[in-house]
Amino acid sequence: MKRLALALLLFAAPARGEEYRMGDYRAPVPLGLDGAVTVDTDEARDLLARGDVVVLDVLPAPRRPSDGTWLLPRPRLSLPGAVWLANTGYGDLSPAMREWFAGQLAQLSGGDKARPLMFFCVIDCWMSWNAAKRALSLGYARVYWYPDGSDGWEFADLPLERVEPRGP
Structure with a gap:
């Protein structure tokens, strides 16, 4: 059983030397992200109830090739108060x-890099892991990752x- 868990973790991790997950974004994700706090649904709900966290949905969304407008096959239902930073x-x-x-994070946090930011997408989606990691690299100190x-x-x-x- 330990071997299976280790194999799954190795499979889910970015390749050695790779800072971000570069493909196969819909795959099992790791248990955490260094520098971020990984939260479950109850903890995410508590963060929202506190009212000071910026809630960031990073699910990708296609654009129309001709004019760049969003091409949404169905409405996106998201967490209350979430801002959808598509494709980030x-x-x-x-x-x-x-x-x-970086500009959106600065605007949404009021320029306060200590303001809590919570990133999410859907289950088994590396997009939120990448975006949370990128926020950490920009100096944000209170980054939460909600993998579910x-x-x-x-x-x-x-x-x-x-x-x-x-x-953009």
Whole structure:
């Protein structure tokens, strides 16, 4: 059993020398993220109840090739009060997207790098792990990672609300 758990952890980890997960984003995720606090659904609910955490959904969303508008096959239901920073969880972001992401975090945190930020996506999605790791690299000190995301929230029968994506 220990070998299986170790194999799963090794499979889930980014390749050695890789700072972010660069592909296969819908795969088992690790148990945690160095520098961040990994939270379960009850802890995520408690963070939201406190009212000072910035709740960040990073689920990807496709854009229309012709004009760049969002192409959403169905409405996104997310955690209450979440801001959807679409496409910011990829492992390799363009310089413009990295700059936009940093600007959004600065705006949403009021420029306070000690303000709590909670990142999520859906279950078994590396996007939130990558985005949380990127926030840590930008100097944010109170980063929370909710790996069960909106799926875990829904499974716990907690309310979801419609959210629209933001993006450059």
